[in-house]
Amino acid sequence: MAEKMELNDVEVWDGNYAAAQALRQAQVDVVAAYPITPSTPIVENYGAFVANGYVDGEFVMVESEHAAMSGCVGAAAAGGRVATATSSQGFMLMIEVLYQASGMRLPIVLNVVNRAVASPLNVRGDHGDMYAGRDSGWVQLDAFNAQEAYDLNLCAFKIAEDINVRLPAMVHQDGFLTSHTAQNVYPLSDDEAYAFIGDYKPVDEMLDFSKPVTYGAQTEEDWHYEHKAKQHRALMDSYVVIDRVFEEFKAKTGREYKRVESYMMEDAEVAIVALGSTVETAIQAAQELRDNEGLKAGVVAPRCFRPFPFNEIRDVLANVKAVAVLDRSCPMGAMGALFNEISAAMYTTPSRPLITNFIYGLGGRDFSLDDAKHIFREQKGHADVGYITTPIQQFSGLRGPKLGFYETKRSK
């Protein structure tokens, strides 16, 4: 019987440790994992919990990240709670299995500690790995700080295992910026945390021998389409369960999460859309600009990256004049992925604000308050004249000649 841990009301945890604690409290049945910077401490801390009697489940240290997700899929199909963690190259290595896991509708929780993708090789935080998995069919939530890394893990299990979802879920957090930054975290007790998630309820489990089940069938052109559409629909509709779980979490802890977080947007004239720890930088910058320059700035963060909150984005950006969408991943040959998705949503609205794209922070390049303020001011410049005065895509914080792509064709 696993030992319980007595936790303080306030703990000082970094994002990795917070995630590891959440996994411990969730009483995961099988963790199949492989180490990779900067997610390694999640796995190491979990290993420490195992070695000291705090975990009842199995901890399988496999020989690669692909094997980690493969082991998770085999374990999940056998009918229990499964989780793991990875980053960057490990994420890329397990990508084929991510698609297999979601296609088989297996709830698995994957902590992705976001890190740049080679080449060149880089261990620091950016969103290259998060973006690479955006079509993989997983629910994807983004934590901006250590508290959220803890909270969203608990929510992720509940969302993924819901009978109306039954899809795997990722919890993202910025590599090093969140994962290795110790902050105040208010945890639930072991009993409370587990009670919030609840017992795992198996569906189509391989270990129920009275109902033998086949997983991983092939489909030809006469069946594939319907299966993928069904899966897409499940992910699109999962927002209902996500909202409900967030509400239940708020009732329990007082901490409220939304699929789209918005800050100072009620009267905002300009906005930044971002993910990860950048959100908190942008919030501070917006506050200072309001206080010091009277600039009505706001911040929007699609915390639920998948399913993409199409409606909520349209609502929150409806009255804004100019928006800068920040992508912490280099799109290579196109506009940033977040910019594209935000723009597509806003294109269907009457207001169609001016939207520009900033690539920033690659490979752990710092994104400062000044960087954020500069972007806000630029948006004000666009808003004042009624059209985009800069290239549509720019690179923030890049050394060398200014790099930008495409001019707007919309005049005032």
Added chain:
Amino acid sequence: MKGVLATDRRGVRELGAEELVGWDEVTQGVVLNSFDIELENVAHIPPEERPYSDFNSYTATVASWRVIKPVYNRDICIDCQNCWVWCPDTSIISRDKQMLGIDYDHCKGCGVCVEVCPTNPKSLLMFAEAEDPEAALAKWPEKKKKEKK
């Protein structure tokens, strides 16, 4: 063969001829259930008593694959079970150590059973697909004489 191939779902469906349902009716996670209802241990239940689901290939037929088929001669057979163990298509039906015959819904006409049959003449021989088994039995060859070296 009575009572062994008794379920009325046998041989009904050609592969590829099943009803094409919409996205709302396909199974979740592409999961397939082998049986319609729960059972204790399938290894203890003979096939003719199992509640096969329509997803089980048992309920489909590959008879159209054949151009030749094996015909079984009960009079010559010694129940050695060679054909049973080596049939790749679970098409040699044996119960209580006795050969009952060929499951023509699942037999692909590969001919392995004929090759491994040890009797002289063989208890299984290949005939044209259209051949009537009774007529085939009437044509059964005589015992082969051992060749003198």
Added chain:
Amino acid sequence: MAITSIKNLKEFSTVNERFEGAHLLCPGCAHSMIVRELMNATDDNLVIATNTGCLEVSTAVYPYTSWDTSWIHIGFENAATAAAGAEAMYKARKRKGTLKDPDAPVKFVAFGGDGSTYDIGFQWLSGAVERGHDFTYICLDNENYANTGGQRSSATPIGAHTTTAQAGRVSYGKKQKKKDMVAIMAAHGAPYVAQLAPNKWKIMAKGFQKALETEGPCFINTVSACTTEWKFDPKDTIHITDLATDTLMFPIYEIIDGHELNILYRPKNVLPVEEYLAAQGRYKHLFKPENKHVIEKIQKDINDFWEYLQRREEARV
């Protein structure tokens, strides 16, 4: 473990089949013979994982399954890990008391072709065996990537024609020797490894039972004669397998705990390898005069390996 009786074939034939017909394997395919033997060797519940390949692609095409036990296919490489994950889940749930029927015996089995076992899934198999999961891995070795039309794998023997190591005007086919997976698995510390053949049904069934009963990771390489890619008539599968075992191209042996090697079949008359090669289209180019040296090499390798097996059996190392 509930083993079925394999005293003789009549006894064995009383089992209730759990591998159903109307699958899509080629007529005469040995994969099916081997799978049937495995599933008929025990009455225990089975959780079976399979790599992408002929077996997987022919037995689970929506909306049909030919498996009467729980079965999972994830991808090309990872059946061993799927089985390992399921086995870990079984251990966890047993410990926590959340299994529906905790006393029901279950065995974890993974199937893979030679392509997935020797090549693309090698790491996954190695990891699962190294970690000591309680499962049995069976390689259905037809010495090529049959499912995709007959490309070479590291299990393809020297001199064989495959579509990516072709026999042609300036080439006699595959130049490299076949990898010895049995030795590699024994070197991992697997408690039981063997090479078995379906023509010797009793030895195979016994070997399967031994592997299923042995706690820990067991590996069995099985010779699966492939009518389509080895190029022989479908009816001759067992005949070709007889030639394989009687020429000692495929010696049948087991290694217990890495040091007790037992030869399980000694042909009354060992046949020259030409008889085996001549019976298959994939080797017919070897009978050209310029390729005679390849046949000689093949025969020498067979003789050397047989000598090695006998010496090791005698020395008990």
